[in-house]
Amino acid sequence: MGVFEVIKKRRSIRAYLEKEVEQDKLLKILEAAQAAPSANNCQEWRFVVVGDKEKRKQLSIAARGQAFVATAPIVIACCAQTDERKMTCGQVCYPIDVTIAIDHMILTATELGLGTCWIGAFYPEQVKEILDIPPHIKVVELLTLGYAQSVASNPKQRLPLNEIIFRDKWGKTCL
Numbered sequence: 001m002g003v004f005e006v007i008k009k010r011r012s013i014r015a016y017l018e019k020e021v022e023q024d025k026l027l028k029i030l031e032a033a034q035a036a037p038s039a040n041n042c043q044e045w046r047f048v049v050v051g052d053k054e055k056r057k058q059l060s061i062a063a064r065g066q067a068f069v070a071t072a073p074i075v076i077a078c079c080a081q082t083d084e085r086k087m088t089c090g091q092v093c094y095p096i097d098v099t100i101a102i103d104h105m106i107l108t109a110t111e112l113g114l115g116t117c118w119i120g121a122f123y124p125e126q127v128k129e130i131l132d133i134p135p136h137i138k139v140v141e142l143l144t145l146g147y148a149q150s151v152a153s154n155p156k157q158r159l160p161l162n163e164i165i166f167r168d169k170w171g172k173t174c175l
């Protein structure tokens, strides 16, 4: 699959088979995160890969009781070890850098036939306690990973291009 095909194919997966994720595939997915760009190449991202069943169950509770989180054979806690530096544009680097790395992992997983789901609805303090993550570390997102039980067949709900893209100046549509 080409990148564009992978992007179009990816959907959030909320039901997983019990099948394990092969080590070589997992490693490739993590290497995709490592290869991501980051502001000033600071690479503040850190990842806790969770396969332990009991911990996954606890993480699903920390994720506001989203039960499907526990059914994924792998949950990745996507974190940042950061001094909270900002770019000239005023944006804090770490949420952007960690997010790019997550998307690299997600697209690689899709290419490898695996499913993922972003999890932003979680209580970071609970996740830290479950995974022994030190207080100064930020938990940015959780990511579920595994083989999909089913993939949504309905079309992606997205705003039309002419509502989100302007040409040369704000508000001037280009398409």
Ligand SMILES: Cc1cc2nc3c(=O)[nH]c(=O)nc-3n(C[C@H](O)[C@H](O)[C@H](O)COP(=O)(O)O)c2cc1C
Binding pocket: 010, 011, 012, 014, 066, 117, 118, 119, 120, 121, 122, 152, 156
């Ligand atoms: C930052 C972020 C946080 C999200 N958090 C959750 C979540 O906690 N639980 C969930 O089921 N889906 C979550 N999602 C998935 C979105 O609901 C999903 O991407 C969106 O509905 C579009 O569907 P699609 O991913 O199938 O294209 C999250 C997505 C993003 C990008």
